[in-house]
Ligand SMILES: Cc1cc2nc3c(=O)[nH]c(=O)nc-3n(C[C@H](O)[C@H](O)[C@H](O)COP(=O)(O)OP(=O)(O)OC[C@H]3O[C@@H](n4cnc5c(N)ncnc54)[C@H](O)[C@@H]3O)c2cc1C
């Protein structure tokens with residue numbers, strides 16, 4: 001069962017175009033959270049919107065949980081209006097998170113707000129004596145607020161922006177192909193748009209590298225009870241998985257790999 005169903009907002013601030021960072025306290029949730037897990041939030045004070053909204057756990061530090069979210073619709077718009085000391089109806093931690101390797105050379109590849117689960121992951125990987133390189137793909141430099149958080153934890157952070165306003169100009173997967181020597185990496189983790197993750201999975205498969213990815217799907221219950229998030233990982237798979245309960249983290253080679 002999830003550890004917690006209430007929190008208190010400590011801060012909620014805009015950190016980029018349509019990008020917000022919320023900190024809240026929820027002690028049991030903070031104690032039990034694992035990188036790659038998510039929280040399910042009822043936004044607003046009544047039944048409208050009816051469904052909770054799933055968000056990855058961006059970071060956990062000293063009992064404080066941080067979320068990084070993009071305002072894309074009504075639910076996240078309402079969330080952006082929360083202020084300090086306001087109660088937060090939050091369920092979690094939910095789902096199966098990333099496995100945590102030790103003493104390895106690790107590559108994290110995040111696309112857009114898919115960078116969110118990789119910060120908490122990187123924090124825990126550093127504790128386990130891993131060398132961590134982070135590649136982050138964003139639209140422009142205004143969307144790269146998380147960079148200093150990764151470097152502050154001792155990770156190497158490289159950025160690709162589509163408009164070339166910071167770092168490499170173009171796709172983060174082109175940056176990966178260009179700058180990452182596969183022989184220097186033991187394990188890959190990725191989260192972001194599926195075409196990006198498929199390109200990461202193809203890179204890993206070509207180079208015989210293990211890894212994991214985190215998938216997003218529309219969710220209702222968030223706990224495996226409603227089939228709202230059921231999907232096949234590969235078109236040829238005989239059965240469906242529930243992203244909220246069996247995932248959201250899966251092995252890299254479990255999704256379709258782009259040719
Ligand atoms: C496990 C998990 C972790 C997530 N972590 C984060 C995170 O850390 N930060 C973040 O910004 N977002 C994250 N998301 C996506 C986030 O849940 C949705 O953006 C949010 O629920 C949208 O709610 P809304 O009411 O604002 O938008 P809606 O009005 O519901 O939808 C607005 C637009 O967003 C699209 N959309 C809505 N929900 C999803 C979804 N689950 N997957 C793909 N597209 C969707 C819709 O198609 C529509 O185009 C995560 C999703 C999952 C399943």
Ligand code: FES
Pocket residue numbers: 218219220221222223224225226227228229230242243244245
């Ligand atoms: S959202 Fe209900 S089973 Fe996953």
